[in-house]
Amino acid sequence: MIRHLAGKLGGALVSLLFVVALGFVLFRVIPGDPVVAMTRGRPVTGDQLAELRVRLGVDKPLPEQFVDYLTAVLRGDLGTSHVYNRPVAELIGERLWPTVLLVGTSTVLAVALGLWLGIRGAWRRGSRSDRISTGLALAQWAMPTFWLGMLLSLATGNLFPSGGMRYPDTPPDFLSQALDVAHHMVLPCLTLIAVVYAQYLLVMRSSLLEEMHADYLTTARAKGLRDDLVRRRHAVPNALLPTVTLVFLHLGLVVSGAITVETVFSWPGLGLLTYEALTGPDLPLLQGTFVLLSGAVISMNVFADLLYRVLDPRVRAS
Amino acid sequence: MNLLELRDLSVHYRGARGEVTAVRSVSLGLEAGETLGLAGESGCGKSTVAMSVLRLLPRDARVEGQVLLDGEDVRGMSWGRLRAVRWAAASVVFQGAMHALNPVHRVGEQIAEPMRLHGVTGSASSSSVSSSVSALLDQVELPARTARAYPHELSGGQKQRVMIAMALACEPRLVIADEPTTALDVVVQAQVLDLLKRLVSERDIGLVMISHDLSVLASTCDRLAVMQHGQIVEEGPARQVIAAPTHPHTQTLAAAFPTVGDPASRHVTASDTSTGPVLLRAEGVRVDYGTTTAVAGVDLEVRAGEIVALVGQSGSGKTTLARTLLGLQRPTAGRVLFEGAELPRSASGLRAYRRQVQLVLQDPTSALNPRHSVYEAVAEGLRIHRIAGDEPTQVAEALSHAELRPPERFFPSLPHELSGGQRQRVVIAGALALGPRLLIADEPVASLDASVRGEILALLLRLRRELDLAALVITHDLGLAWTIADRVAVMYQGELVEQGTVEQVLLAPRHDYTRTLLAAVPQHQGSTRPDQLSVELRLPPHRLLG
Numbered sequence: 001m002i003r004h005l006a007g008k009l010g011g012a013l014v015s016l017l018f019v020v021a022l023g024f025v026l027f028r029v030i031p032g033d034p035v036v037a038m039t040r041g042r043p044v045t046g047d048q049l050a051e052l053r054v055r056l057g058v059d060k061p062l063p064e065q066f067v068d069y070l071t072a073v074l075r076g077d078l079g080t081s082h083v084y085n086r087p088v089a090e091l092i093g094e095r096l097w098p099t100v101l102l103v104g105t106s107t108v109l110a111v112a113l114g115l116w117l118g119i120r121g122a123w124r125r126g127s128r129s130d131r132i133s134t135g136l137a138l139a140q141w142a143m144p145t146f147w148l149g150m151l152l153s154l155a156t157g158n159l160f161p162s163g164g165m166r167y168p169d170t171p172p173d174f175l176s177q178a179l180d181v182a183h184h185m186v187l188p189c190l191t192l193i194a195v196v197y198a199q200y201l202l203v204m205r206s207s208l209l210e211e212m213h214a215d216y217l218t219t220a221r222a223k224g225l226r227d228d229l230v231r232r233r234h235a236v237p238n239a240l241l242p243t244v245t246l247v248f249l250h251l252g253l254v255v256s257g258a259i260t261v262e263t264v265f266s267w268p269g270l271g272l273l274t275y276e277a278l279t280g281p282d283l284p285l286l287q288g289t290f291v292l293l294s295g296a297v298i299s300m301n302v303f304a305d306l307l308y309r310v311l312d313p314r315v316r317a318s
Numbered sequence: 319m320n321l322l323e324l325r326d327l328s329v330h331y332r333g334a335r336g337e338v339t340a341v342r343s344v345s346l347g348l349e350a351g352e353t354l355g356l357a358g359e360s361g362c363g364k365s366t367v368a369m370s371v372l373r374l375l376p377r378d379a380r381v382e383g384q385v386l387l388d389g390e391d392v393r394g395m396s397w398g399r400l401r402a403v404r405w406a407a408a409s410v411v412f413q414g415a416m417h418a419l420n421p422v423h424r425v426g427e428q429i430a431e432p433m434r435l436h437g438v439t440g441s442a443s444s445s446s447v448s449s450s451v452s453a454l455l456d457q458v459e460l461p462a463r464t465a466r467a468y469p470h471e472l473s474g475g476q477k478q479r480v481m482i483a484m485a486l487a488c489e490p491r492l493v494i495a496d497e498p499t500t501a502l503d504v505v506v507q508a509q510v511l512d513l514l515k516r517l518v519s520e521r522d523i524g525l526v527m528i529s530h531d532l533s534v535l536a537s538t539c540d541r542l543a544v545m546q547h548g549q550i551v552e553e554g555p556a557r558q559v560i561a562a563p564t565h566p567h568t569q570t571l572a573a574a575f576p577t578v579g580d581p582a583s584r585h586v587t588a589s590d591t592s593t594g595p596v597l598l599r600a601e602g603v604r605v606d607y608g609t610t611t612a613v614a615g616v617d618l619e620v621r622a623g624e625i626v627a628l629v630g631q632s633g634s635g636k637t638t639l640a641r642t643l644l645g646l647q648r649p650t651a652g653r654v655l656f657e658g659a660e661l662p663r664s665a666s667g668l669r670a671y672r673r674q675v676q677l678v679l680q681d682p683t684s685a686l687n688p689r690h691s692v693y694e695a696v697a698e699g700l701r702i703h704r705i706a707g708d709e710p711t712q713v714a715e716a717l718s719h720a721e722l723r724p725p726e727r728f729f730p731s732l733p734h735e736l737s738g739g740q741r742q743r744v745v746i747a748g749a750l751a752l753g754p755r756l757l758i759a760d761e762p763v764a765s766l767d768a769s770v771r772g773e774i775l776a777l778l779l780r781l782r783r784e785l786d787l788a789a790l791v792i793t794h795d796l797g798l799a800w801t802i803a804d805r806v807a808v809m810y811q812g813e814l815v816e817q818g819t820v821e822q823v824l825l826a827p828r829h830d831y832t833r834t835l836l837a838a839v840p841q842h843q844g845s846t847r848p849d850q851l852s853v854e855l856r857l858p859p860h861r862l863l864g
Contacts, residue, residue: 214417215412215413215417215418216417216418216419216420216421218369218374218412218418219410219412219418219419219420219484220420220431221374221404222372222374222404222405222409222410223404223405223409223431223432223435224400224401224402224403224404224405224406224432224435224436225401225431225435226401234420234423237422238420238421238422311422312421312422313421313422313468313470313471314421314422314468314470
């Protein structure tokens, strides 16, 4: 067990190192001069540009830049944003919490909704409710996110705020602040759920359909179990296994935020930050978000692996 | 009153192409303490009959007639009453070696589940449940700690014992066993059958046993019913049905499971026996996987035009040996010679070698690509080996050698359109297309229906006669060896413990293990076989458990 854990963690560390290196190279080959981006719209001389290059360290040869970058990352320093002129780590830290709140909440709700509808659909396969719920989920999945977001805010009128995270004039006590944030969160959250729950529904539905013909379910029925006990105790735990991997992969993506939704509803999260960094382009900031996102996906993968061993005794054996 | 009575039972399945009738007016009766065997090939409706007793048929089934369990019609029961009857009055032992147990629950929980559900006396406290689980496991000769195991940690035989323990959990008066030993080895099968027989007589329960293997039923059942196309074609006392079958289908079924020692079922005559040059020779072949030894020093010869049977239980190393002979596995020590030359090690050399030696696998359904037509399946080997000549002619020739005539008619067919026997013929044709000298066939008829087995075996014999094709047939079935082989090699724990002509080995076995194997074969009548009784099982303890 310890050996298995050590192996998994070692593998994760190696992939993380690769990601850091890849991020560095990737953002050096995309077009766009960071110095030009920083000084856009301001009159500058060639000397000033050269001085700026020296200050940012982009005048040095690439290998040297990479070593500087790597040692800095290992110290926890993700560099300084060119556009904001502030440490990247600080910026990310600021934006992390709103994103986790929004995307985390909507992912949990979407998973719950998707699994529930998926189980119902598979158990009553081909029934009218199965056809309607699967069709509806697919239609929503196919919709462009920004369009659905705008449609929702148009349709609900003034019921919910359609931008930002809180009003400036809310009293500072915890309850009013929380209610205010929740109020702002309704529309982006709904949009995200509507767009993503279909994949949980489809995976759950098809893996349960596969289990439905399993012989051990006939055994359970022959034992005299009620239909819903057959489903709850025998079919669903087995069918959930493939879904676990999917859910955890998506939980890893939570920190990347939802670029479209955060932009449409100007939600001050990491998605919006990434969008802003891209328009720069703000290289240190992009690299920072890239490393964070990959780190989250990799660690969630490791977590899913370990959870799988707890859930499925067959995996434990091999 | 009969424990179970079926009156005019018919079952129809509604499908896309209209209704299909699986069972046609079947009437059967069973008294307490009696055992009834239900025999038939796949698709004859025997499992449908079993499932209809507890109303376990799928939704698209339409049932007519009466199913009386202790005089009460199962079809008229409310759902609540039906749930109360299930498992408490009648339970089922499924063909469960692999799939009938839930893979993520401990087996102890699965045995305890129906006890809690039906409120078996004393099941209120968890300690008494676990002690009854231990008692049940003890009855099926498993240690109490088995309760903590998951299904995948048990062998096939152990799982089947767990299934039986589970079936007895609520002390039902009727047990239905659906192919309870089909996936098991002969030795393990004999143990499980003995166990079932003992439990039936101790507890005075009625047993309905379903199998495609008449010899299994003959050794366990008092009465036998034979089904074909959803109907019962013959019924009577087991001895009588097997000794003097009146219906042609029963005769076919009985002939498919030959009696070792019966000259009528031996299809090889002395004149067939080859004295040709040695084709394939293994010298001191040894294969280790890490610290375990799968094959421990084997010497084996196959002559041109000779059929050799390699016999052994699962886990004896016979498949590893076959892989080594094919060059798919490199031996740790020893060598394999083909026509006196050691097997090549280069990829191209091995490819040339495999033209000479072809493999036929056990299950033709999974050996054929479901999306490739028969033509594609047979022509693939020709293309891989870049064999010159007119491809359609060669494919047609291979198919007609495998008795698929006229071959052109089979060209566009896909595997699912063919019967099991035809599929195995396609696999054999694919091997024949390359003009090999030797076939290595791994359980070539184990997954086929009784009536088809004979045909495939006759095909192997005819190919030997006409094409001088040698074969190494790997099997656990001694009857198969008796039917077609010239020589038999018995494998046990990685070693060949006995080797010789079929008559020597099967009629006068010298090694204890061969005698054990022979004793485990279910017998249907007073045959001429020696040493039928009282052979000590000298197997290691874990095998006995299995």
